[in-house]
Each structure stands twice: as structure tokens, then as C-alpha cells.
Amino acid sequence: MTIPLQSIEIKALHRMIGGGVGFTLLYRISRDGCNASTFHTKCDCQGPTITVLYNTNDTVYGGYTSQSWLGTGTEYSSYDEKAFLFQVRYNGSSVQKKYPIKADNYANAIRCGSTLGPVFGRKESAIPFFVGNVSFSNGIFLFQKGHLDNSYTLNNEDITNGSVNITDLEVYKVDVGDLRTNLNQWRIASRIEHRDSLFSKIWDIITLGLFTYKNKQLDALRKEVQNYTPVKETGVEYANLLLIGHVGSGKSSFVNTVNSIFKGTISHKAIAGSAEKSLTNRYRKCQVRNGRFGKTLNFRLCDTKGIEKDDGIDPHEFCFILDGNMPNGYLFNSSTQLNPDSPGFLAKPSTQDRMHALVIIVDSTNVEIFEHTILENIKIFQDKANQRGIPQIVLLTKIDKVSESLKKNVSKTFLVPAIGDLVDKAADLFGVPRSSVIPIKNYENEMELREDINILALLALQQILNFADDYLVNFLEGK
Template sequence: MASVVAALSLEQETHLLKLLPEPAQLHLLYKGSRHGFNMHTLRSKFDKEGRFVVIVYFNSGDVKGGYLSKSSNESEDQDAFAFEINHQEVTHFPVLDDSKSKATHFSTAMSNGCVTFGDCLKLYTENRSICVESWDIMYHQGCWREPEYLDVELYRVGSARRELPWTVEGRGSLRKNLVSFKPACRSLNRVRVLLMGPPGSGKSSFINSVRSVMFGRVLLLPFIGTATKGFIKKLKSYDIRSERGGKPTALTLCDVLALGDGERTGLTLTDALAVIKGYAPEGHDFQSEAPIKAETSGYRPVPSINDQIHCAVFVLNACQIMSTSDDLTETLRTLQAEIADLDIPQVVLLTHVDQVCHAIQEDVKFVYSSRILQEKMQKAAEVVGLPVSYVLPVKNYSSELSLSCNTDILLLSAVHHILQAVDDTYEENHPPTTADASAEPPSAEFHNKPSNLLIFD
């Protein structure tokens, strides 16, 4: 699911979240244009318990929907409401105890194959497809109509805070998960994660920090630094081992030339996509005047799934995010759109979080309760063009000479989310074969843990 792009814009999401009774985040569960316009599929995405938002995007440009605060099996929900979104605001129509206004007096129901928000919005099956009836709630016109729609989306509403196990035991569990992790897609031997970001974003430092956590001490490697143009010039892959000299885990972190402001500086779009698709050879020396092509030494004309990149990670510096240039923003958004078309999951690593908030500097466990950092995360999401729930804050090891338990937990948690994003995506796009189904299942300890990548629970 991580590669499915929501139609809900960041501005619309911000307005909608203000209507909810408490701080929350939205996790996309269903998208009609991706999963099929089928009511059975839509209804199957509802859990027995939880809070949900249904949104319909009409050809007219109208965006309407409804919020459910209780189980989808309950017919009465006094906290439910319908809404309509325009570019400026969200119009809110709550449930009322009386019937003074037809537009606001409704109950919610999931019976007879329908999702109904009383007199405001109804989704049902006709000719095996989703049909929509909408009462013009904005102008209180007392008639139903069957407008043509572009898409239907279902979101789970989750808590706005991510809970992490801030204990030594929690760190041990996260580390064990990484060591024992096996991709759910049996075609994958390992997960290759590509880190992309501008100079000084912390790509190489993240790799160094993850390896430090696994080795039990801060590693001092020569490629870590603050050069204005970045140190890494080649495609370099780092197997993450369980310990120094130990067996490699299923995770490989890949570093490349830093992104620049536009195509003439730094990693180009052409080369980035060549790496992601598996054409680029290990150790390739990036040169803007010599893009990767069939004549490139070591070029892979027919890369296997294990040569490809399985997750794209945008690495951004929290200290610099508010002043991101228009050129870099365009570069990031273009990359994001191209990668989305490849059905590859994407996340954002927001680094240097301890340098933007004093409380986090004292202890990184305050990372999800910092208002300042929440604003930085929102900006990072906006810059790349992904939902804020895809932004993972981390603190890399830079000046420290010893490890910190909570810093380790934050780093390992980010790795955990990345691996789950890969499993979620490749399990959907590459279903197991008959032979795979009979094979030993992946580590239950890892896969039974709740995912925090796309929902703040």
C-alpha cells in the first residue's frame, strides 16, 4: 500500500483533520482506481472496530465524504459527520438529534452492501460497480443526484502519536526483528533500499548509524562528513550485518551521488531511475555528462528483481527543510511521481531532529510530542509530495562516541517501517506462487507487530 498515492491533497487533509475530535493521521486503506470500484472490496477494508473516513472525488471538482467514529457494523454513530471540501475550507455536517435540517440529520449504515451517510452520501453496488448518490449538502438542495465520480478512497483514522518501546527490551526486540527478517515476497533474497537526498542530508550518516547500532559501538568511517557537494560519488551498497563479522541481514542500504538543484547538478533523474530499475552496476561513477545507458560498463540489460531497488528513501535535513529551494522541491516531486509509477514504496527520513528542538536534544523520546518537529515533518511531506505519515524522524550518530538506547530505538524503528513498507507493497504486487505458499512463513515475531509506517497508532 505504501506506493498508492492518495488523491487527497495536503491542504485538503489539513482542513479535514481539523474536524476530527483529537489530533489524528490518515492511513489510506482503499483507492477505487487502484483496487477496483467494487463495494465488496471497499467493505472488506473496514475492520470490525476503528474510525474511518470515506471520500468521493467527483468530476465536477467536488470532494465529499463522511466520517465514522465507531465500528462499521453499528448503525448509529452520534459522532459521525458528512463533509464537503473546497480549496478554501471544509463544510461540516454533524449528526443532530432532531430533524430540523435534512442535510445534517442522518445515521450511518453498512447494511445491504451499502455505505450510507443518511441524506448526504450513499455508496452502493449496481452492475457490480460502485454507484454514488449525493445530496447537494453545500446548497441544501433537497434532491438526490447520481453524479459521475473520479475516485473513491477509504482512510483509517489513527492517533497522531507513534508509540515506540523506549526500553532496553524494546531496543532488543527491534534489533532482533531486523536480524531475523525475511521478505514476505519469496522472490526477494534481500531488500535493497536506496537513500537519496541533497548534500548534508545525512544519507551516509544514517548508514553508519544503523551499522553502529548493530555492532554495538559508534563506527568511525571515512565517508562521513559535511562536504557541500557530498562525499559519495559512486553507487555503493552496504550489507547490514547482525554484528561485526557476522552474517548479513536481509537489508542492504544503497548510497548514491547527492541530489542537486535541477538536472545539471547532482544525481540526475535518468541515473536515479537506472539505479532503481537495476540497470546500474555496483560502483558506478556518476557523471552528469555521461548518463547510465546500454553502453555503460557493467550495465545490466535485463536486471532481476534482486538487482532492483525495493524502497526509495528521501533523506532530508530538518534544519534546512523550511528553506528548501524551488529547484530541489521540483526535483524531489518529479522523482516521487516517477517512482510511484513503478509501484515501489517511498518514505522520507527527516534527520538532525535533535538540532531543531531542545526537548528532543535532551531525549529523542520526545520526538513525536514536539510541535516544532511536527511542523518540520509536515513541511518535509509537502516538499516531497507524500503524506506526513510517511515521514520518519531519526537522529544519526555524528559527534557521539557511545550509543544511546533511545537513539538506537528511533533508528531501528525507521528501519522496521521501511521493511514493512516493502512487505506490504511486494506482497500485493508479487503474490506468492504455489511453491511459495508451501514454504516456511516469515518470522511471526516481526510480522505480527503493528505497523506504524502509515498510521500513527
């Protein structure tokens, strides 16, 4: 089984190419077939690409070209001053080796032709390659052996580790972009499969931009969330998104942030601030309007009491929230708990009353020193949600306090290694995939709306709504 690129290996490729590049997967032979025609259909005219080969000796290598592949009928070489070969894994151990194109061979960087897969070099490929169609047999694709010609600075080094038995080959389009041009397909990237399982290095996909934003602007993203409607067949008019978090996590601030985006000005609809005890003492299903007096959007942000070390939501009351029994406006009281005889208790909740997604809000500065008792309580709530098939997302707030570079602008969030590390740790801490951990910054002391803050929040909200739809479809099919 092919072992995907590891974090250190992806970062090495990022450094070799240089700049804030992003990768979009175009072609994978284990998924698309090892066929030259398919390769050209998917990879031609895409601009810069990087080709990654995996072999049976657990060695990973490949090549980069800044030029487009072209499947013309006649074979020809392409000029490229920036091309290079690389090796990032040898016998299972990560390495960082780059072999640039030689100055006197810029004209022979890659070889194109309709019957050829990706070929790096002059008359003969410097690395293993395929011609025509290669079948998958006994877990491998048998490639043709490359030759150590003079095109690249290999110095007779065999970067293949002696094997042309290829377990996989991938070609990625290399893009240069920022948060706004690279992030809208986060949820798409989070579903990318690598052979038998979800791609385990999803944060690295995000960090390096292995997705396509398709040039959507902030207004288009805002409109997409604004026009959200739950799956029609479920009969649900709006999605219920349950927010939980420790005191001071930024739970109520997230409500205010979303309200601010759609109101068009800074909003303080929910009580937020710094305190030792939770400032939220009621259960609220908060509506979000488009504009000050506009249409109510088709989701509700369900705010709850903050989780404290020795206080918070009782697990039984939490189940009542998940199942839709708790009335809107219910006042949390540690001395008395909600029960079927309580005023307003919904004895027969509908699908509309139930929670459709669980959003765990976490202060990113607390991830490495998370209070054990609070974590245990959250784990109990997660277990209750899991029993009901309710999807979970973790939002990491206050990311501007983690990295100095994010204090004035969070558009470079996905290029900050410290944020990536926190995503890894939060995923482990709460037992969710890294694709379900999303860093954001809430509005706190800002006086005006900011595009970078809005984009992060909208992308998070878009993902949450996508998860809610998944729950509704599963609930419908399970009837």
C-alpha cells in the same frame, strides 16, 4: 461523511486529559456496528477511555472516564473523580469546552450495563446514547436523547447542537507512555482507515499515541529488524533500499547509524560530513552485519551521490539504478554517464537487482526553505519511482536542531509540536502521506550508542522494510 478530528481538536483533548497520553482505537460504530454487546467485547476492562461522537450538524463531543467499562448483567454507576464531558467542534468550527464531573456526583460518572453503550451520567445519560443494537440508516445512527442531569457542569448547555443523528462514535483507550512504550505500531496506525479514506490526521495519531506497543523493548525491536526476510515467494534474498537526498541531508549518516546499531558500536562505514559538494561519489549497495563479523542482514542500503543545485544524479542514471542496471561501485561522473555499453552494466537485471523502496533523506532544518531546483530534481526521481510502483518514505534528519528539548534525548520527538508541523510540511512538499514521513536523529558527534536514537532509526527501518515487502508482493502479483 464524517469529518475526522482535526489537529487542533486532538490537541485540545490531549490538554483536557493532561500529560503524555496516547490513544488506541478500540471501537468505531461505522466499522464495528452500533451494538452494545460489541461495544463491551471491545471496550470492557480497558481502563481509561475517551468516547467521541460525531453528528449531522458537524458537531463533535463526548466524554472521558478514568474507569473501565463493564458489561455486567446488572446496570450500575461507577465512581470517577476525573470524568468529564467535552465539545471540540460546533457547526464545523473547532471549540474547546470541558465539563468536569461535579464533586457531589463522582459516584455517578458513568453507567454500565450489558445492554448499554457508553453512558455518561446518573439515571439518564448527559449525552446521546444507544441501547442494544442500532441500525445504520440513510447515513446516520439514531441515538436516544440525553438529559441535562446534575452530574456534569453543563449549566443547561446543549453540547449536541440539537441533533441525536450520529454519523459515527469512537472509543479510544487512553494510555500513558513514552517513545519506547508507544511507537512500535506506527506502521499499523498509518494504515488505520477512517470510513472511506486513510485517516488524514496520522501525525496526530502518532503524537497522541493512538497505537499499542505491546511492551516490546529495544532488543526485541532490534531482533525483529535483524530477522527480516523478504516475502519468500518473490525469490528475493534481500531488499534494496535506495537512499537519495540533498548534500548534507544525512543520507550517509543514516547508513552509519544503522550500521552502528547492529555492530554494537559507533560506525563510520560510509563517508559523511559537511561539505558544499557531495562526499559520496560512488553508488554503493552497503551491507549491514549483525555484530562485527556476524551474519549479513537481508537488506541493502543503497547510497548515492548527493543531489546538488547544479549537479547530482542524472535522471537516466537514476532509472538505471531503479531498474537494477547500475553496477555496485559505479563512479558518478558528470562528464560521462552510464549507458548499456559501460563496463559492468547489467543488461538483464532480475527482481533482486531492482530497487524495492525509495528513501528520501531530508534535513529537517531545510524543510521550510527547501531549494527549489533540488526539489524539482527530487520530484523527477519520485515520478520515475511512481512509474515503477516503488513506494517512497521521507526521513527527516537532524530533529535535535529543530527543538531544544530534543538535544539530549529524542524520546519525546512525538510530543514536540514543531516536529509535527515539519512532518505536515514535508508531506505536502514531497506529496506523500504523513504516515510516510518519519523523523529521526543520526549518530553524528556521539561516542556511544543511545537507546533513544536507536529506537527512532529502527522504527524507520522497520517501516521502510514493510514498504519494500509491499512492493515485492505487488511486483509478484503483477507478473
